[in-house]
Amino acid sequence: xxxxxxxxxxxxxxxxxxxxxxxxxxxxxxxxxxxxxxxxxxxxxxxxxxxxxxxxxxxxxxxxxxxxxxxxxxxxxxxxxxxxxxxxxxxxxxxxxxxxxxxxxxxxxxxxxxxxxxxxxxxxxxxxxxxxxxxxxxxxxxxxxxxxxxxxxxxxxxxxxxxxxxxxxxxxxxxxxxxxxxxxxxxxxxxxxxxxxxxxxxxxxxxxxxxxxxxxxxxxxxxxxxxxxxxxxxxxxxxxxxxxxxxxxxxxxxxxxx
Amino acid sequence: xxxxxxxxxxxxxxxxxxxxxxxxxxxxxxxxxxxxxxxxxxxxxxxxxxxxxxxxxxxxxxxxxxxxxxxxxxxxxxxxxxxxxxxxxxxxxxxxxxxxxxxxxxxxxxxxxxxxxxxxxxxxxxxxxxxxxxxxxxxxxxxxxxxxxxxxxxxxxxxxxxxxxxxxxxxxxxxxxxxxxxxxxxxxxxxxxxxxxxxxxxxxxxxxxxxxxxxxxxxxxxxxxxxxxxxxxxxxxxxxxxxxxxxxxxxxxxxxxxxxxxxxxxxxxxxxxxxxxxxxxxxxxxxxxxxxxxxxxxxxxxxxxxxxxxxxxxxxxxxxxxxxxx
Numbered sequence: 014x015x016x017x018x019x020x021x022x023x024x025x026x027x028x029x030x031x032x033x034x035x036x037x038x039x040x041x042x043x044x045x046x047x048x049x050x051x052x053x054x055x056x057x058x059x060x061x062x063x064x065x066x067x068x069x070x071x072x073x074x075x076x077x078x079x080x081x082x083x084x085x086x087x088x089x090x091x092x093x094x095x096x097x098x099x100x101x102x103x104x105x106x107x108x109x110x111x112x113x114x115x116x117x118x119x120x121x122x123x124x125x126x127x128x129x130x131x132x133x134x135x136x137x138x139x140x141x142x143x144x145x146x147x148x149x150x151x152x153x154x155x156x157x158x159x160x161x162x163x164x165x166x167x168x169x170x171x172x173x174x175x176x177x178x179x180x181x182x183x184x185x186x187x188x189x190x191x192x193x194x195x196x197x198x199x200x201x202x203x204x205x206x207x208x209x210x211x212x213x214x215x216x217x218x219x220x221x222x223x224x225x226x227x228x229x230x231x232x233x234x235x236x237x238x239x240x241x242x243x244x245x246x247x248x249x250x251x252x253x254x255x256x257x258x259x260x261x262x263x264x265x266x267x268x269x270x271x
Numbered sequence: 272x273x274x275x276x277x278x279x280x281x282x283x284x285x286x287x288x289x290x291x292x293x294x295x296x297x298x299x300x301x302x303x304x305x306x307x308x309x310x311x312x313x314x315x316x317x318x319x320x321x322x323x324x325x326x327x328x329x330x331x332x333x334x335x336x337x338x339x340x341x342x343x344x345x346x347x348x349x350x351x352x353x354x355x356x357x358x359x360x361x362x363x364x365x366x367x368x369x370x371x372x373x374x375x376x377x378x379x380x381x382x383x384x385x386x387x388x389x390x391x392x393x394x395x396x397x398x399x400x401x402x403x404x405x406x407x408x409x410x411x412x413x414x415x416x417x418x419x420x421x422x423x424x425x426x427x428x429x430x431x432x433x434x435x436x437x438x439x440x441x442x443x444x445x446x447x448x449x450x451x452x453x454x455x456x457x458x459x460x461x462x463x464x465x466x467x468x469x470x471x472x473x474x475x476x477x478x479x480x481x482x483x484x485x486x487x488x489x490x491x492x493x494x495x496x497x498x499x500x501x502x503x504x505x506x507x508x509x510x511x512x513x514x515x516x517x518x519x520x521x522x523x524x525x526x527x528x529x530x531x532x533x534x535x536x537x538x539x540x541x542x543x544x545x546x547x548x549x550x551x552x553x554x555x556x557x558x559x560x561x562x563x564x565x566x567x568x569x570x571x572x573x574x575x576x577x578x579x580x581x582x583x584x585x586x587x588x589x590x591x592x593x594x595x596x597x
Contacts (some may be wrong), residue, residue, distance in 0.1 A: 029566065030412055039413070047317040073401030109378065109387035135410055141378035141387050144346075148382040153458035154346060156375045174464055174529055175371050188458075195515025201307075230386040230421030234403065237416045238566065245576045253561075254587045259560065260575055261591030268557045268574070270479070270503075270536045271595050 014069035014163065016059040016149025017120050018093070019143065020052040020129035022077055022084045036235040038106070039159040040095065048084045055192040057199045059129050060092045062163045065170045074120055076104045076112065082215070089210035090202035096215045101225060107177075108229035113145035115220040121150060127168075133159050147189035155182050158194070159196045182242040276302045277362035278330070279353070280313045280374055282321050283344075289510045290368035292436030295576050297355070297429045298366040299440055304397035310334060310360060311445075316342035320564075322447045329442030336362070340454040344462055344582045346376040354383050359450070361426050364402070369428040375566075381426045388426040409522035410545045411568040418453055431550055433525075472506070472522045479505025479536045482525055482552070483513055486541015486562060486581055489516040495585045496540055499568045502592045505536070510548045526551035540581050544569030561585070 021198050024030065025045040033040050058071065063069045073088040075081045085096045107115070120128070128147070131142035147154035159179070160171035168184045173193055202210075236245040248263070249256020265271040280291040280297035295311065302309040308331040313322050313545060315337065322335035336356050340348045347378070353376070357365060367373045369391045381388050392404045393414070399532045404417045404427060419425040474480060481500040483493055500507045507523060514524040526534055526548040536553035543559070545569055554556070555574050560573035561581045577584050 022359065024408075024409070027564075029564070030409060030415070039409070076483070086428055104326055110382060113382070113387075136408060136410055138406075138410065139387060139390055140374050140379075141390060144375070144378035145382040145387060148350075148379045154379070155459065156346075159369055173371070175527060176531070177466055177529065178464045179467065180464040183460040183462070185458050195511060231389050231417050232420050234416045234418055236408065236413050236415045239407070239411070239568070239571055241571045241572060243572055245560075245570050247572045247576045247578060249577050249579060249584075251579060253577055253583035256561075256577035256579060257584040257587035258591055260577060260584075261588055263575055264536070264557075264559075264592070265595050268478075268536065269593060270532055270557065 014063055014066040014127065015072070015123070015125040016062060016069065016070045016127045016129060017074055017123060017125045018059045018088070019128065019146070019212055020056060020073055020075045020084055020088060021049040021131070022034055022075065022081045023048045023049045023100070023133050023134055023136040024264055032236055032238070033125045036237065038236065043206040044079045046080060046083070048087065049134050050129050051133065051192055052195040053199055054194050054196055055131050056088050056091065056093065056191055057197050058161055058247070059127070060200070061197065062127070062161060066164060072097065072123065072125070074099070074116065076101070076116065078102050084207070085215055087202060090206040091200055093205060093214050100217050102188040104225070107225070108231055109139040109141035111146055111227040111229060112151055112225065113142045113162050114227065115224050116142070117146045117149040118224060119176055119218050126187050128152070128165060129214055130189070130191055132191040132193055137259070143189055144200055144250070150189070152189050153184050154191070155184060156191045157193050158190045159193045161190060273361045273363045275307050275360070275362045276305070276309045276364045276366055277310060277357065277360055278311050279367040279373070280311055280325050280519065281370060282315065282318065282367060282542060287324060288368070288370065289436050290370050290431055292439045293431065293434045294366055294368040295325070295330070296427060296434040296436060297438040299329060300434065301364060301366065301395055301397070301402065305400065305402065307363065310362070312336060312353070312356050312435055313591045314349055319447070319449070320352070326445040327441055327446070329440040330445045330597050332449045335447055335449045336452045337449055338452050338454045343457055344372060345457050345461060346379055347457045347459065348374040348454050350379045350383065351579045352452045353380050355386070355452045355521055356450065357424055358411055365424050365426045367426070369426045369430050371564055375429055377426060384424060386426070387548065388422055388428055389419060390428045392427055392429050397425070407487060408520065410543070411549070412566060418497050422567065425587065432553070464541045467521070474506055474508055474530045474532050477506040477532065477534050479503045480508045480534045481540065482508040482510065482540030482542060482550070483509040483540045485512050487513065490577070492582070493518060495582070499538070499585055499592070503536070505534070506571060510542050529588070539573070540585060541570050543567040544571070560592045
């Protein structure tokens with residue numbers, strides 16, 4: 014079983030975001046980065062499938078500047094066998110179609126059985142790159158997958174639908190699956206894993222100039238903090254305990270809940 | 272020359288989804304601003320009655336694309352069918368609701384036209400004949416105004432609740448055209464949808480809900496929230512990460528993959544307010560948020576907010592409520 018996991022590096026979830034001067038993106042200078050949450054679960058699922066099948070290879074593919082190496086090295090330390098790093102400074106800002114084009118070009122020759130990725134990124138949140146890559150590679154896909162049974166000849170996947178409904182799909186292999194967050198407990202990298210990762214291959218590739226210059230079809234004009242739909246009364250003025258006392262009083266006198 | 276707006280209507284179990292009405296409202300709004308006509312499309316097999324139902328709305332016409340392979344949803348079937356409809360009608364915009372079903376096939380559809388979707392938009396505004404779409408990025412913390420600078424068709428999806436379904440205008444009965452569409456090989460076989468074990472907890476009837484998120488930090492700390500819920504005579508609930516970590520059972524999860532609630536009082540403790548959570552609780556009467564991050568999106572919809580440490584605020588709040596009730 015040969016599996017590729019597409020992983021993206023995004024701003025740390027708890028980071029305080031600041032908007033840049035041009036109002037086109039956030040200030041990245043002093044930001045810390047981490048792996049996109051659902052991509053981490055996609056890697057975990059790939060490692061579990063390989064262990065269950067008993068043989069195979071898990072290849073990590075990520076795209077972006079050199080800082081992306083920290084996501085790749087972490088994945089190798091957790092148990093991925095090798096990695097492909099598509100290197101470029103502005104690749105993280107590509108449209109989903111351009112990103113999927115470059116990703117599928119980089120992995121096409123690998124002829125894998127499965128491609129896993131997260132269901133959406135925590136920064137742009139397009140929720141499309143995986144599905145578009147499947148189309149470009151001519152593969153069937155399933156999205157928002159929460160369980161994978163890849164041991165048989167056919168693939169069986171459990172998809173999450175809305176409002177607490179689920180559905181099993183049977184699919185042909187190879188296929189691409191987008192994985193939902195939280196479907197398993199993600200393993201930690203062991204010291205042994207971290208040492209072993211140092212010897213694992215990270216192949217660097219550069220996207221073709223025309224692929225990187227593809228028209229985006231969608232362009233951000235400006236970004237800004239959302240306007241509040243409600244006038245929030247902030248209580249306590251930074252003092253949480255004082256805020257709590259005021260809140261109890263408001264709930265009684267204004268909201269009349271108590 | 273591409274013209275008009277094509278709106279995709281979704282249905283399940285023989286009924287139109289309410290998000291379909293929201294999409295129709297979105298398309299009508301865009302249509303009136305751009306002075307373009309709206310055509311609705313519905314895919315299926317034996318779904319003519321649903322096409323007739325859509326015809327009651329103020330649309331120029333309804334296209335009912337039929338093929339027996341469309342009787343149950345598959346991404347392969349829906350993509351093939353929609354591709355044919357879009358090529359035939361040559362619209363400038365294709366408007367869809369941002370549902371799990373649309374998320375599953377629409378990127379594949381857009382890819383057939385060499386592009387992606389402008390996805391999960393919360394509003395659209397037109398100035399000088401050009402539409403600007405606003406979408407949420409960074410899990411709802413920031414808004415981005417986006418324009419399409421490519422060739423039509425432009426594929427747009429709107430977030431649930433961005434438009435009100437009951438504001439979709441009714442018309443005088445649009446014409447329904449049945450189009451039999453070709454659909455290629457279907458590579459996936461869906462089984463019947465099902466629900467996990469019956470929900471043991473029905474939060475939809477709760478008057479007061481105290482919900483915890485990542486900020487609660489550990490399973491042991493949930494006791495704090497439980498005491499507050501007890502003092503208020505309310506129920507305990509959680510955002511997705513808490514149920515994923517199995518700190519609380521899944522039947523206490525609020526949001527797009529859990530329950531949708533509208534209690535009189537909703538207290539969000541350490542919940543940042545990702546869209547997936549907000550859609551499950553934004554219709555609550557009074558929303559209270561306690562969070563250490565002043566920029567957390569939960570404050571956008573909160574009536575009362577405390578920016579600070581919930582571990583300081585919650586025990587005091589619980590005591591104060593007991594006193595007031597006592």
